[in-house]
Amino acid sequence: MATLMAMGRWEPDAKGRMIRAALDLFTERGFEQTTAGDIAASAGVTERTFFRHFADKREVLFDGSATLQHTVHDAILAAPGELTALEAALAGMAAGGGLLQERREFAVRRARIVAADPSxxxxxxxxLAAMTESTAEALRSRGVAEPAASLAAHSAVSVFHVAFASWITAEDPPGFDVCIGRTATSLRALI
Amino acid sequence: MATLMAMGRWEPDAKGRMIRAALDLFTERGFEQTTAGDIAASAGVTERTFFRHFADKREVLFDGSATLQHTVHDAILAAPGELTALEAALAGMAAGGGLLQERREFAVRRARIVAADPSxxxxxxxxLAAMTESTAEALRSRGVAEPAASLAAHSAVSVFHVAFASWITAEDPPGFDVCIGRTATSLRALI
DNA sequence: CGGTCGATGTCAGTCACTGTCATACGCGGT
DNA sequence: ACCGCGTATGACAGTGACTGACATCGACCG
Structure with a gap:
Protein backbone atom coordinates (compact mmCIF):
# COMPACT_ATOMS: atom_id res chain seq x y z
CA MET A 1 0.00 0.00 0.00
CA ALA A 2 3.01 2.26 0.13
CA THR A 3 3.58 2.15 -3.60
CA LEU A 4 0.21 3.13 -4.92
CA MET A 5 1.55 5.60 -7.43
CA ALA A 6 4.63 6.81 -9.23
CA MET A 7 7.87 6.52 -7.27
CA GLY A 8 10.84 5.31 -9.18
CA ARG A 9 13.91 3.38 -8.45
CA TRP A 10 15.61 6.00 -6.35
CA GLU A 11 14.20 9.09 -4.75
CA PRO A 12 10.43 9.51 -4.72
CA ASP A 13 8.45 12.17 -6.60
CA ALA A 14 10.72 12.43 -9.62
CA LYS A 15 8.01 14.27 -11.50
CA GLY A 16 7.55 16.88 -8.79
CA ARG A 17 11.30 17.41 -8.56
CA MET A 18 11.52 18.01 -12.28
CA ILE A 19 8.62 20.47 -12.19
CA ARG A 20 10.25 22.48 -9.43
CA ALA A 21 13.67 22.34 -11.07
CA ALA A 22 12.18 23.53 -14.35
CA LEU A 23 10.42 26.44 -12.69
CA ASP A 24 13.68 27.53 -11.08
CA LEU A 25 15.81 27.14 -14.20
CA PHE A 26 13.28 28.85 -16.46
CA THR A 27 13.13 31.77 -14.04
CA GLU A 28 16.91 32.10 -13.92
CA ARG A 29 17.96 31.52 -17.55
CA GLY A 30 14.71 31.55 -19.49
CA PHE A 31 12.89 28.76 -21.27
CA GLU A 32 14.96 28.55 -24.47
CA GLN A 33 18.27 28.76 -22.67
CA THR A 34 17.37 25.73 -20.55
CA THR A 35 17.73 22.27 -22.07
CA ALA A 36 15.68 19.25 -21.09
CA GLY A 37 18.95 17.70 -19.95
CA ASP A 38 19.56 20.63 -17.60
CA ILE A 39 16.20 20.09 -15.91
CA ALA A 40 16.71 16.35 -15.64
CA ALA A 41 20.22 16.71 -14.19
CA SER A 42 18.97 19.31 -11.73
CA ALA A 43 16.32 16.83 -10.60
CA GLY A 44 18.79 13.94 -10.38
CA VAL A 45 17.52 11.91 -13.32
CA THR A 46 18.44 11.46 -16.98
CA GLU A 47 17.03 13.29 -19.97
CA ARG A 48 15.26 10.12 -21.09
CA THR A 49 13.36 9.98 -17.83
CA PHE A 50 12.24 13.57 -18.31
CA PHE A 51 10.59 12.64 -21.60
CA ARG A 52 8.96 9.62 -20.02
CA HIS A 53 7.12 11.90 -17.61
CA PHE A 54 6.39 14.79 -19.99
CA ALA A 55 5.33 14.54 -23.63
CA ASP A 56 7.62 17.47 -24.45
CA LYS A 57 9.71 20.13 -22.79
CA ARG A 58 6.81 22.56 -22.48
CA GLU A 59 4.48 20.15 -20.72
CA VAL A 60 6.52 20.42 -17.54
CA LEU A 61 4.75 23.75 -17.00
CA PHE A 62 1.24 22.43 -17.62
CA ASP A 63 0.91 19.58 -15.20
CA GLY A 64 -2.26 20.88 -13.54
CA SER A 65 -4.21 21.64 -16.70
CA ALA A 66 -6.10 18.36 -16.83
CA THR A 67 -7.21 18.76 -13.22
CA LEU A 68 -8.32 22.32 -13.93
CA GLN A 69 -10.31 21.19 -16.94
CA HIS A 70 -12.05 18.41 -15.00
CA THR A 71 -12.86 20.74 -12.12
CA VAL A 72 -14.49 23.19 -14.50
CA HIS A 73 -16.37 20.43 -16.29
CA ASP A 74 -17.73 18.92 -13.09
CA ALA A 75 -18.74 22.30 -11.68
CA ILE A 76 -20.78 23.03 -14.79
CA LEU A 77 -22.61 19.73 -14.51
CA ALA A 78 -23.24 20.39 -10.81
CA ALA A 79 -24.55 23.93 -11.33
CA PRO A 80 -28.25 24.62 -10.60
CA GLY A 81 -30.45 23.67 -13.52
CA GLU A 82 -32.14 27.04 -13.73
CA LEU A 83 -28.92 28.85 -14.69
CA THR A 84 -28.53 29.99 -18.29
CA ALA A 85 -25.80 28.47 -20.43
CA LEU A 86 -23.47 31.41 -19.89
CA GLU A 87 -24.16 31.53 -16.16
CA ALA A 88 -23.42 27.84 -15.75
CA ALA A 89 -20.21 28.14 -17.77
CA LEU A 90 -19.11 31.11 -15.67
CA ALA A 91 -19.82 29.14 -12.51
CA GLY A 92 -17.43 26.52 -13.86
CA MET A 93 -14.76 29.15 -14.46
CA ALA A 94 -15.14 30.42 -10.90
CA ALA A 95 -14.63 26.88 -9.63
CA GLY A 96 -11.51 26.55 -11.74
CA GLY A 97 -10.26 29.87 -10.43
CA GLY A 98 -10.57 28.54 -6.91
CA LEU A 99 -7.99 25.91 -7.78
CA LEU A 100 -5.47 28.50 -8.93
CA GLN A 101 -6.14 30.67 -5.94
CA GLU A 102 -4.72 28.03 -3.63
CA ARG A 103 -1.30 28.36 -5.26
CA ARG A 104 -1.11 31.96 -6.34
CA GLU A 105 2.65 32.22 -5.90
CA PHE A 106 3.20 29.33 -8.28
CA ALA A 107 0.66 30.76 -10.73
CA VAL A 108 2.43 34.12 -10.80
CA ARG A 109 5.90 32.68 -11.41
CA ARG A 110 4.53 30.39 -14.06
CA ALA A 111 2.64 33.20 -15.79
CA ARG A 112 5.82 35.26 -16.01
CA ILE A 113 7.67 32.41 -17.69
CA VAL A 114 4.85 31.75 -20.15
CA ALA A 115 4.55 35.44 -21.01
CA ALA A 116 8.21 35.50 -22.04
CA ASP A 117 8.03 32.75 -24.66
CA PRO A 118 5.68 32.46 -27.67
CA SER A 119 5.91 28.68 -27.84
CA LEU A 128 -7.56 26.86 -23.06
CA ALA A 129 -9.01 25.52 -26.31
CA ALA A 130 -9.30 22.10 -24.70
CA MET A 131 -11.07 23.71 -21.73
CA THR A 132 -13.39 25.48 -24.17
CA GLU A 133 -14.31 22.22 -25.87
CA SER A 134 -14.77 20.48 -22.52
CA THR A 135 -16.98 23.34 -21.38
CA ALA A 136 -19.09 23.18 -24.53
CA GLU A 137 -19.51 19.45 -24.03
CA ALA A 138 -20.68 19.97 -20.45
CA LEU A 139 -23.18 22.56 -21.61
CA ARG A 140 -24.53 20.16 -24.23
CA SER A 141 -25.02 17.65 -21.43
CA ARG A 142 -27.22 20.28 -19.78
CA GLY A 143 -29.36 20.44 -22.93
CA VAL A 144 -27.80 23.49 -24.54
CA ALA A 145 -27.82 23.26 -28.34
CA GLU A 146 -25.22 24.39 -30.86
CA PRO A 147 -24.00 26.93 -31.64
CA ALA A 148 -25.07 28.34 -28.26
CA ALA A 149 -22.97 25.80 -26.36
CA SER A 150 -19.78 26.62 -28.25
CA LEU A 151 -20.40 30.36 -28.06
CA ALA A 152 -21.15 30.30 -24.35
CA ALA A 153 -18.03 28.19 -23.80
CA HIS A 154 -15.87 30.58 -25.81
CA SER A 155 -17.35 33.56 -23.94
CA ALA A 156 -16.82 32.01 -20.53
CA VAL A 157 -13.23 31.00 -21.28
CA SER A 158 -12.57 34.50 -22.62
CA VAL A 159 -13.85 35.90 -19.34
CA PHE A 160 -11.61 33.43 -17.51
CA HIS A 161 -8.66 34.50 -19.63
CA VAL A 162 -9.19 38.25 -19.12
CA ALA A 163 -10.01 37.81 -15.45
CA PHE A 164 -6.89 35.70 -14.94
CA ALA A 165 -4.74 38.41 -16.49
CA SER A 166 -6.12 41.03 -14.12
CA TRP A 167 -5.89 38.70 -11.12
CA ILE A 168 -2.28 37.78 -11.84
CA THR A 169 -1.32 41.42 -12.34
CA ALA A 170 -3.04 42.82 -9.26
CA GLU A 171 -0.75 43.61 -6.35
CA ASP A 172 -3.39 43.20 -3.70
CA PRO A 173 -5.07 40.08 -5.07
CA PRO A 174 -8.86 40.04 -4.85
CA GLY A 175 -10.66 36.71 -5.00
CA PHE A 176 -10.61 35.10 -8.41
CA ASP A 177 -14.39 34.87 -8.32
CA VAL A 178 -14.54 38.62 -7.79
CA CYS A 179 -12.40 39.17 -10.90
CA ILE A 180 -14.66 36.85 -12.86
CA GLY A 181 -17.75 38.65 -11.62
CA ARG A 182 -16.40 42.05 -12.66
CA THR A 183 -15.29 40.79 -16.06
CA ALA A 184 -18.60 39.05 -16.67
CA THR A 185 -20.42 42.30 -15.90
CA SER A 186 -18.30 44.09 -18.48
CA LEU A 187 -19.12 41.40 -21.01
CA ARG A 188 -22.86 41.74 -20.43
CA ALA A 189 -22.57 45.48 -21.01
CA LEU A 190 -21.15 44.84 -24.47
CA ILE A 191 -24.21 43.25 -25.98
CA MET B 1 10.62 46.11 -63.52
CA ALA B 2 10.30 42.37 -63.72
CA THR B 3 12.25 41.73 -60.54
CA LEU B 4 10.43 43.88 -58.07
CA MET B 5 10.33 41.29 -55.34
CA ALA B 6 11.57 37.92 -54.26
CA MET B 7 12.91 35.79 -57.11
CA GLY B 8 15.87 33.67 -56.32
CA ARG B 9 18.83 32.54 -58.24
CA TRP B 10 16.94 30.09 -60.40
CA GLU B 11 13.19 29.77 -60.85
CA PRO B 12 10.98 32.57 -59.60
CA ASP B 13 8.47 32.37 -56.72
CA ALA B 14 10.38 29.90 -54.58
CA LYS B 15 8.13 30.73 -51.63
CA GLY B 16 4.94 30.06 -53.56
CA ARG B 17 6.32 26.77 -54.86
CA MET B 18 7.19 25.65 -51.35
CA ILE B 19 3.73 26.57 -50.07
CA ARG B 20 2.05 24.57 -52.82
CA ALA B 21 4.44 21.64 -52.39
CA ALA B 22 3.81 21.59 -48.64
CA LEU B 23 0.04 21.61 -49.12
CA ASP B 24 0.30 18.63 -51.45
CA LEU B 25 2.72 16.65 -49.30
CA PHE B 26 0.81 17.32 -46.07
CA THR B 27 -2.38 16.16 -47.78
CA GLU B 28 -0.77 12.95 -49.01
CA ARG B 29 1.39 11.86 -46.08
CA GLY B 30 0.34 14.13 -43.24
CA PHE B 31 2.26 16.90 -41.50
CA GLU B 32 4.51 14.84 -39.23
CA GLN B 33 5.44 12.36 -41.93
CA THR B 34 6.70 15.16 -44.14
CA THR B 35 10.15 16.63 -43.44
CA ALA B 36 11.19 20.15 -44.26
CA GLY B 37 13.72 18.64 -46.63
CA ASP B 38 10.92 16.84 -48.48
CA ILE B 39 9.09 20.10 -49.09
CA ALA B 40 12.24 21.90 -50.18
CA ALA B 41 13.26 19.12 -52.56
CA SER B 42 9.75 19.00 -54.00
CA ALA B 43 10.01 22.74 -54.66
CA GLY B 44 13.48 22.44 -56.19
CA VAL B 45 15.43 24.17 -53.39
CA THR B 46 17.45 23.09 -50.37
CA GLU B 47 16.25 22.69 -46.81
CA ARG B 48 18.27 25.73 -45.78
CA THR B 49 16.34 27.89 -48.24
CA PHE B 50 13.07 26.65 -46.78
CA PHE B 51 14.06 27.97 -43.37
CA ARG B 52 15.12 31.27 -44.88
CA HIS B 53 11.57 31.81 -46.10
CA PHE B 54 9.69 30.37 -43.12
CA ALA B 55 10.52 30.76 -39.45
CA ASP B 56 9.63 27.11 -38.88
CA LYS B 57 8.02 24.15 -40.61
CA ARG B 58 4.52 25.14 -39.53
CA GLU B 59 4.68 28.67 -40.86
CA VAL B 60 4.46 27.41 -44.44
CA LEU B 61 0.72 26.99 -43.79
CA PHE B 62 0.21 30.46 -42.30
CA ASP B 63 1.52 32.76 -44.96
CA GLY B 64 -1.66 34.85 -45.26
CA SER B 65 -2.22 35.41 -41.55
CA ALA B 66 -0.51 38.81 -41.40
CA THR B 67 -2.58 40.08 -44.33
CA LEU B 68 -5.74 38.80 -42.68
CA GLN B 69 -4.87 40.54 -39.44
CA HIS B 70 -4.18 43.85 -41.16
CA THR B 71 -7.37 43.63 -43.18
CA VAL B 72 -9.39 43.13 -40.01
CA HIS B 73 -7.57 45.91 -38.22
CA ASP B 74 -8.09 48.43 -41.02
CA ALA B 75 -11.74 47.52 -41.42
CA ILE B 76 -12.37 48.21 -37.75
CA LEU B 77 -10.75 51.61 -37.99
CA ALA B 78 -12.79 52.36 -41.12
CA ALA B 79 -16.11 51.27 -39.60
CA PRO B 80 -18.79 53.95 -38.97
CA GLY B 81 -18.22 55.76 -35.71
CA GLU B 82 -21.71 55.13 -34.39
CA LEU B 83 -21.20 51.35 -34.21
CA THR B 84 -20.75 49.78 -30.79
CA ALA B 85 -17.44 48.11 -29.95
CA LEU B 86 -18.75 44.64 -30.68
CA GLU B 87 -20.42 45.76 -33.91
CA ALA B 88 -17.24 47.38 -35.17
CA ALA B 89 -15.19 44.30 -34.28
CA LEU B 90 -17.67 42.05 -36.07
CA ALA B 91 -17.48 44.29 -39.14
CA GLY B 92 -13.74 43.66 -39.09
CA MET B 93 -14.29 39.91 -38.93
CA ALA B 94 -16.65 40.08 -41.91
CA ALA B 95 -13.98 41.95 -43.87
CA GLY B 96 -11.45 39.27 -42.96
CA GLY B 97 -13.90 36.58 -44.01
CA GLY B 98 -14.12 38.20 -47.42
CA LEU B 99 -10.43 37.49 -47.89
CA LEU B 100 -10.84 33.79 -47.16
CA GLN B 101 -13.88 33.56 -49.36
CA GLU B 102 -11.81 34.35 -52.43
CA ARG B 103 -9.81 31.14 -51.96
CA ARG B 104 -12.24 28.75 -50.39
CA GLU B 105 -10.69 25.67 -51.97
CA PHE B 106 -7.32 26.47 -50.41
CA ALA B 107 -8.95 27.28 -47.07
CA VAL B 108 -10.73 23.93 -46.98
CA ARG B 109 -7.62 21.87 -47.78
CA ARG B 110 -5.62 23.85 -45.27
CA ALA B 111 -8.27 23.45 -42.57
CA ARG B 112 -8.22 19.69 -43.02
CA ILE B 113 -4.47 19.56 -42.55
CA VAL B 114 -4.58 21.77 -39.46
CA ALA B 115 -7.40 19.75 -37.92
CA ALA B 116 -5.25 16.62 -38.13
CA ASP B 117 -2.28 17.92 -36.11
CA PRO B 118 -2.28 19.47 -32.61
CA SER B 119 0.91 21.44 -33.19
CA LEU B 128 -6.03 34.04 -33.63
CA ALA B 129 -4.64 35.42 -30.37
CA ALA B 130 -2.58 37.90 -32.38
CA MET B 131 -5.71 38.87 -34.27
CA THR B 132 -7.52 39.30 -30.96
CA GLU B 133 -4.84 41.64 -29.66
CA SER B 134 -4.77 43.57 -32.92
CA THR B 135 -8.56 43.88 -32.78
CA ALA B 136 -8.47 45.12 -29.19
CA GLU B 137 -5.87 47.70 -30.18
CA ALA B 138 -8.05 48.93 -33.04
CA LEU B 139 -11.01 49.25 -30.70
CA ARG B 140 -8.93 51.26 -28.25
CA SER B 141 -8.08 53.58 -31.13
CA ARG B 142 -11.82 54.08 -31.49
CA GLY B 143 -12.03 55.17 -27.86
CA VAL B 144 -13.16 51.89 -26.32
CA ALA B 145 -11.76 51.41 -22.82
CA GLU B 146 -10.53 48.25 -21.12
CA PRO B 147 -11.67 45.67 -20.34
CA ALA B 148 -14.43 46.29 -22.89
CA ALA B 149 -11.96 46.41 -25.78
CA SER B 150 -10.38 43.06 -24.91
CA LEU B 151 -13.72 41.41 -24.24
CA ALA B 152 -15.26 42.69 -27.47
CA ALA B 153 -12.16 41.50 -29.34
CA HIS B 154 -12.33 38.06 -27.75
CA SER B 155 -16.06 37.84 -28.50
CA ALA B 156 -15.64 38.89 -32.12
CA VAL B 157 -12.79 36.48 -32.75
CA SER B 158 -14.81 33.71 -31.10
CA VAL B 159 -17.63 34.48 -33.52
CA PHE B 160 -15.10 34.42 -36.36
CA HIS B 161 -13.80 31.08 -35.14
CA VAL B 162 -17.21 29.43 -34.80
CA ALA B 163 -18.47 30.96 -38.05
CA PHE B 164 -15.36 29.78 -39.86
CA ALA B 165 -15.94 26.23 -38.66
CA SER B 166 -19.49 26.22 -39.96
CA TRP B 167 -18.47 27.88 -43.24
CA ILE B 168 -15.68 25.39 -43.88
CA THR B 169 -17.94 22.45 -43.08
CA ALA B 170 -20.92 23.53 -45.16
CA GLU B 171 -21.30 21.70 -48.44
CA ASP B 172 -23.20 24.49 -50.15
CA PRO B 173 -21.11 27.43 -48.90
CA PRO B 174 -23.09 30.51 -47.88
CA GLY B 175 -21.30 33.86 -47.75
CA PHE B 176 -18.88 34.18 -44.86
CA ASP B 177 -20.67 37.37 -43.78
CA VAL B 178 -23.91 35.39 -43.58
CA CYS B 179 -22.24 32.86 -41.27
CA ILE B 180 -20.90 35.66 -39.13
CA GLY B 181 -24.32 37.30 -38.97
CA ARG B 182 -26.00 34.09 -37.85
CA THR B 183 -23.34 33.35 -35.26
CA ALA B 184 -23.45 36.90 -33.93
CA THR B 185 -27.21 36.60 -33.51
CA SER B 186 -26.72 33.42 -31.48
CA LEU B 187 -24.18 35.21 -29.32
CA ARG B 188 -26.56 38.10 -28.58
CA ALA B 189 -29.19 35.59 -27.51
CA LEU B 190 -26.88 34.23 -24.83
CA ILE B 191 -26.94 37.19 -22.56
C1' DC C 1 14.61 -17.30 -2.76
C1' DG C 2 13.18 -16.95 -7.70
C1' DG C 3 9.84 -14.52 -10.86
C1' DT C 4 7.50 -10.52 -12.35
C1' DC C 5 6.50 -5.74 -13.15
C1' DG C 6 7.47 -0.94 -13.43
C1' DA C 7 10.61 2.88 -13.54
C1' DT C 8 15.15 4.05 -14.80
C1' DG C 9 19.84 4.28 -17.34
C1' DT C 10 22.28 3.83 -21.73
C1' DC C 11 22.90 4.46 -26.50
C1' DA C 12 22.06 5.27 -31.16
C1' DG C 13 19.38 7.71 -34.42
C1' DT C 14 16.12 11.15 -36.78
C1' DC C 15 14.69 15.65 -37.55
C1' DA C 16 13.91 20.68 -36.65
C1' DC C 17 16.49 24.49 -36.81
C1' DT C 18 20.90 27.74 -36.89
C1' DG C 19 25.48 29.90 -37.99
C1' DT C 20 28.98 30.42 -41.37
C1' DC C 21 31.08 30.79 -45.64
C1' DA C 22 31.43 30.35 -50.58
C1' DT C 23 28.96 31.14 -54.85
C1' DA C 24 26.06 32.66 -58.59
C1' DC C 25 22.60 35.60 -60.55
C1' DG C 26 20.49 40.23 -61.64
C1' DC C 27 21.27 44.95 -61.65
C1' DG C 28 23.19 49.61 -61.90
C1' DG C 29 27.06 52.26 -63.16
C1' DT C 30 30.92 53.36 -66.37
C1' DA D 1 30.24 45.31 -73.16
C1' DC D 2 32.51 45.10 -68.62
C1' DC D 3 32.68 45.63 -63.51
C1' DG D 4 31.34 45.63 -58.87
C1' DC D 5 27.44 44.90 -55.49
C1' DG D 6 23.56 43.30 -53.12
C1' DT D 7 20.83 39.45 -52.35
C1' DA D 8 19.09 34.78 -52.62
C1' DT D 9 20.96 30.36 -52.64
C1' DG D 10 23.97 25.98 -51.85
C1' DA D 11 26.96 23.41 -48.86
C1' DC D 12 28.24 21.90 -44.37
C1' DA D 13 28.74 21.45 -39.60
C1' DG D 14 26.56 21.69 -35.15
C1' DT D 15 22.97 21.86 -31.27
C1' DG D 16 18.98 20.32 -29.08
C1' DA D 17 14.31 18.12 -28.99
C1' DC D 18 12.52 13.86 -29.11
C1' DT D 19 12.16 8.41 -29.99
C1' DG D 20 13.00 3.37 -30.09
C1' DA D 21 15.40 -0.61 -28.31
C1' DC D 22 17.56 -2.98 -24.77
C1' DA D 23 19.74 -3.83 -20.28
C1' DT D 24 19.26 -3.08 -15.30
C1' DC D 25 17.66 -2.31 -10.75
C1' DG D 26 14.34 -2.42 -6.95
C1' DA D 27 9.99 -3.57 -4.83
C1' DC D 28 6.55 -6.78 -4.33
C1' DC D 29 4.49 -11.53 -4.72
C1' DG D 30 4.44 -15.96 -4.01
Missing part, protein backbone atom coordinates in the same frame (compact mmCIF):
# COMPACT_ATOMS: atom_id res chain seq x y z
CA UNK A 120 4.67 28.49 -24.25
CA UNK A 121 1.83 30.85 -25.10
CA UNK A 122 0.88 28.48 -27.91
CA UNK A 123 0.66 25.60 -25.48
CA UNK A 124 -1.37 27.69 -23.04
CA UNK A 125 -3.80 28.57 -25.82
CA UNK A 126 -4.11 24.89 -26.70
CA UNK A 127 -4.99 24.06 -23.09
CA UNK B 120 -0.72 23.13 -36.17
CA UNK B 121 -3.77 23.90 -34.06
CA UNK B 122 -1.46 25.56 -31.56
CA UNK B 123 -0.05 27.79 -34.25
CA UNK B 124 -3.56 28.61 -35.50
CA UNK B 125 -4.58 29.58 -31.98
CA UNK B 126 -1.53 31.81 -31.69
CA UNK B 127 -2.48 33.58 -34.91
Missing amino acids: LQERELLK | LQERELLK
